[in-house]
Amino acid sequence: MGIEHSHHLENPNATTPPPKLELISSVPMPPVPDNAEAMTILVTLPPGSAGNPPHRHTGPAFGYMIKGEMIFELEGEPQRVVKAGESFWEPGGDVIHYQDANNLPGAETAFVVTMFGVAGQPMLIPVSAEELEERRDRRAPRP
Known part of the structure; x- marks a missing residue:
């Protein structure tokens, strides 16, 4: 990520300051599947919500x-805590998404996510208890 991603078009007719563009995150060459469909979703987690059970996505x-x-x-x-104003990403595919829980017991958490999934397939694919056990050694130690 760098300043080279900042863009501004000069507008000689402008009577107000130009828009402020700030790069939040950048991922070089994300693994977008063939036949991808882009979806932008608003997710609102109720206070204390455990979020979705372990799952995967067909794309990033x-x-x-x-x-x-x-x-x-x-x-x-x-595991890490992502706070308001921060970004996150995941590659999708074979990678298991273990947690997307609300870290606040007394307040809603909300985020916007854009997914590039395979058209016609579900955006969330549940992972069975058997597969979680088989891949237990791939999960990072938890606090």
């Missing part, structure tokens, strides 16, 4: 936290 997902805090955990990575 890019998100931005609008408000609150989310416990975010992908296979092979330690």
Whole structure:
């Protein structure tokens, strides 16, 4: 990520300041599947929500936290808290998404996510208890 991603068009007829563009995140060469469909989704987690059970996506997902805090955990990575104003992404495909829980017991958490999934397939594919057990060694140690 760098300033080279900032863009501004000069507008000689403008009577107000130009828009402010700020790069939040950048992912070089994300693995977008063939026959991809882009979906932008607003997700609102009620206070204390455990979120979705472990699942995967057919393609990458890019998100931005609008408000609150989310416990975010992908296979092979330690869980982390994503806060309002921060972004996150996941590659999709074979990677298990373990957690997307609301970290706040008394407030809603909301984020926008754009997913590039395979057209005609579900955006969330549940992972069975058997597969979770088979892949247990791929999950990062938890606090």
